[in-house]
Amino acid sequence: MSIHRHVSDGPESAAAACARKIADLLETALAGHAEATLAVSGGSTPALMFDSLAALPVDWARVHVFWVDERMVPPTDARSNFLLADQRLLARVRLPRTNVHRIHGELAPSTAARQYAEDVRAFFDLAPGALPHFDVVHLGLGADGHTASLFPGEPLIDDRAGLAAAVHAAHLDSWRVTLLPGVLLAARHTLMLAPGADKADALHNVLRGAYEPRLYPAQVVLHHARNVHCFLDRASAARLT
Numbered sequence: 001m002s003i004h005r006h007v008s009d010g011p012e013s014a015a016a017a018c019a020r021k022i023a024d025l026l027e028t029a030l031a032g033h034a035e036a037t038l039a040v041s042g043g044s045t046p047a048l049m050f051d052s053l054a055a056l057p058v059d060w061a062r063v064h065v066f067w068v069d070e071r072m073v074p075p076t077d078a079r080s081n082f083l084l085a086d087q088r089l090l091a092r093v094r095l096p097r098t099n100v101h102r103i104h105g106e107l108a109p110s111t112a113a114r115q116y117a118e119d120v121r122a123f124f125d126l127a128p129g130a131l132p133h134f135d136v137v138h139l140g141l142g143a144d145g146h147t148a149s150l151f152p153g154e155p156l157i158d159d160r161a162g163l164a165a166a167v168h169a170a171h172l173d174s175w176r177v178t179l180l181p182g183v184l185l186a187a188r189h190t191l192m193l194a195p196g197a198d199k200a201d202a203l204h205n206v207l208r209g210a211y212e213p214r215l216y217p218a219q220v221v222l223h224h225a226r227n228v229h230c231f232l233d234r235a236s237a238a239r240l241t
């Protein structure tokens, strides 16, 4: 497990550091290719990072944005991961709408998952059974050690072939659509942004605990993905020293 750990003073500086890394990685990708691909997560943490990223010089017209996961709500719902990114980043950088590849949370979960997988497969022009290599995948970390919408006990944590699936988060009594582990592991660069005291125990369990991915799903990514960067702050890194 080789993880680059970046510990900032607080959530604002952690978010800014993560945004700078994403911008750098996108520009590097664009130096060698016509387009770059970024998959973002939702929740509450990314807002500050999106704000920082929107202010950085990225050739957004050549960046395609996807989502790591989505709640099964309309794109206008305050819980929507699409809405968060759209308001705090995409609208500000005027990302062409053709570059937006959202998960259609307004549909039935299985339909949304199937459509999203088809969108990903078509964009990356994947051969049957192949997985996409996103240039950058941005992940968060739940206090329970989940990432994406791969929650503790989710059998799909062991999946390495699928692209996306609908999962039922029993503890939230809600459905989600999420990219599957094989896609997360195929990313060229993985950036986890996890500041705040409420992440300290999860980070300790995920990074220092025994490898039990069914219990701590984020371990699948942090232990096996390549080019992993964790953007923390002093509060969330408190149990790692």
Ligand code: 6PG
Pocket: 041, 042, 043, 044, 045, 046, 068, 069, 070, 071, 081, 139, 140, 141, 142, 143, 146, 147, 148, 149
């Ligand atoms: C979501 C996210 C999820 C998030 C973690 C952390 O849809 O909620 O994609 O994986 O990254 O739950 O959430 P916070 O940033 O709100 O702590």
